[in-house]
Amino acid sequence: MRILNTLEIEFEENFKRLLSFETVNESELVKTVDQIISDVRHGGDECLLKLTQEFDQHPAQKFEDLCLDQLVLRTAFENLEIEVKTALEFSSKRIWNFHKAQVQEGWTFEDEFGNVLGQKITPLDRVGIYVPGGLASYPSSVLMNAIPAKVAGVNEIIMMVPAPRGELNPLVLAAAYLAGVDRVFTIGGAQAVAALAYGTGAIPQVDKITGPGNKYVAAAKKAVFGQVGIDMIAGPSEIVIYAESGTDPDWLAMDLLSQAEHDPIAQAIFITPEPDLAQAVHDALHKHLDDLPKQDIARASIEARGAIILVENREKGVEVINRIAPEHLQLCVDQVVAEEMTVKIRHAGAIFMGRFTVEAFGDYCAGPNHVLPTSGTARFSSPLGVYDFQKRSSLIMCSELGAKPLAQAADVLAQCENLDAHARSARYRI
Structure with missing residues (x-):
């Protein structure tokens, strides 16, 4: 894992290189996605079936085979082991309660001339959520996308989830049932985004598309923006951890690896003013890598995009954090120090404060949404929330x-x- 030092002359150049990353502007990728979108717009359900058979090797023989009814979802939920069902319900309740606090109400006031001015809050009619399928199946993503929409009052939620070779993760279906998803189609990739954006014979057009996916999904969301709303163009997962002495290096190493195991292009960065701690975390990283089931993925991530950054002091650490604008930020210091640092941190998707507050809690059950701005977009973007599923109309009378x-x-x-x-x-x- 590379080590950068803010005192070194070449720091700025190396730092910019560390953060540079582009996912959805490759010319061939854009060309491919544009063609898929065009095909779906003109070919409808029949085209979706052919693309799903081709890309996912799905055994479906007719379009109806790609549709899942509520009985399938309920059965998946009812068949869960009690421990898993309890954890899923626990997480769901916490996510619901957090987002319930985000609900906004309309308001009016009367000006000095007797005119009434105000704002009306209206939920979107229909939204589509994309959930990765296959090996990267995340029931937590179902909860994080569907529950805020439900809290906001959205009338209909349509879920797209790819099923490679026809295989589906029952947990994803159970989460869809628990979160109140209305309709599910086992369709993935850019073709799923196109179907939601423009509608087909069986799939109605939605008002907004949310949820993570691979680079084809991200490029498709970018292409259809304007026809429908989108949450964001999501890049690879990323974590920045700031720590000082007092936190076990093994804890810190595993926290970094929790993001590195997502994807070979995920990014994990450790910041500290203490050289001894930097070295201890470096050593712990390589020790724990050998024990991870996904060590090949994590190792590729650490070697390609990971870094340890040595800073002069805590203030410099905050400055570097704000320049990165990370998706996830862990402040592994005393809670009082974490609170003081948070006041000065302007750019981060989610801030995990204190040594016992790990990013993994946020992924599943803390309550706040785990759909967060990536690739520095926390400078101007926010986590997914109820407000993403509502729109505001101005009132003038x-x-x-x-x-x-x-x-x-x-x-x-x-x-x-x-x-x-x-x-x-x-x-x-x-």
């Missing part, structure tokens, strides 16, 4: 008396912009 001062101002400004019809429209109300 003028009385006859209250319209006059607005009309006078609008008349003047419209003439300044050479928009005569605007000006006349306003004057008619005087």
